[in-house]
Amino acid sequence: EAGVAQSPRYKIIEKRQSVAFWCNPISGHATLYWYQQILGQGPKLLIQFQNNGVVDDSQLPKDRFSAERLKGVDSTLKIQPAKLEDSAVYLCATEAEGEGNTEAFFGQGTRLTVV
Amino acid sequence: AQTVTQSQPEMSVQEAETVTLSCTYDTSESDYYLFWYKQPPSRQMILVIRQEAYKQQNATENRFSVNFQKAAKSFSLKISDSQLGDAAMYFCAYSTDTDKLIFGTGTRLQVFP
Numbered sequence: 240e241a242g243v244a245q246s247p248r249y250k251i252i253e254k255r256q257s258v259a260f261w262c263n264p265i266s267g268h269a270t271l272y273w274y275q276q277i278l279g280q281g282p283k284l285l286i287q288f289q290n291n292g293v294v295d296d297s298q299l300p301k302d303r304f305s306a307e308r309l310k311g312v313d314s315t316l317k318i319q320p321a322k323l324e325d326s327a328v329y330l331c332a333t334e335a336e337g338e339g340n341t342e343a344f345f346g347q348g349t350r351l352t353v354v
Numbered sequence: 355a356q357t358v359t360q361s362q363p364e365m366s367v368q369e370a371e372t373v374t375l376s377c378t379y380d381t382s383e384s385d386y387y388l389f390w391y392k393q394p395p396s397r398q399m400i401l402v403i404r405q406e407a408y409k410q411q412n413a414t415e416n417r418f419s420v421n422f423q424k425a426a427k428s429f430s431l432k433i434s435d436s437q438l439g440d441a442a443m444y445f446c447a448y449s450t451d452t453d454k455l456i457f458g459t460g461t462r463l464q465v466f467p
Binding site for chain 2: 242270272274279280281282283284295328330332334341342343345346347350
């Protein structure tokens with residue numbers, strides 16, 4: 240079974256530029272998450288999708304961050320314009336539907352450096 | 355709000371020895387799930403072990419076991435017969451049926467030959 244695919248693996252941009260990250264979930268996984276992991280911290284949820292609907296985006300800085308999940312499969316996360324404090328690893332995770340709490344599978348993340 | 359605390363930024367262990375990583379959490383929920391994730395330099399989070407709060411029996415997965423103390427809100431990870439490949443960041447995490455994970459700040463485990 241193929242895992243969660245993320246691209247690019249690394250990205251360096253200047254502040255005020257735009258950037259987009261892409262996530263391809265495990266086939267059939269209905270739930271998709273984007274987490275932000277700042278150096279030295281644990282990941283923090285940015286947004287949770289169930290199929291193509293948003294379940295939780297309470298921690299997403301909506302003035303500069305946006306995310307979409309077209310057709311309930313692939314997802315993109317965009318930052319526009321980027322700030323220095325957005326430097327972090329952006330992790331995508333997906334889960335199958337099921338009763339109770341099911342296992343989340345993570346991609347390898349995108350390391351973003353804003354200079 | 356739920357919080358997860360890992361008070362050990364770094365731990366070290368000799369190969370073949372045993373090490374315990376600590377985690378405490380705070381919640382007002384009665385049903386929840388606790389996890390330990392391993393994050394090697396490749397950055398991919400790998401599930402090590404999970405515990406359902408309603409289960410009194412501590413979870414085990416081969417060399418990995420937990421000590422779950424629900425009343426104390428403590429969830430420690432014991433790694434027995436440590437191997438060089440166990441070296442990584444370890445994150446304790448909490449979740450409910452909504453599935454989103456709340457992570458601690460992590461413990462860096464070094465394994466010495």
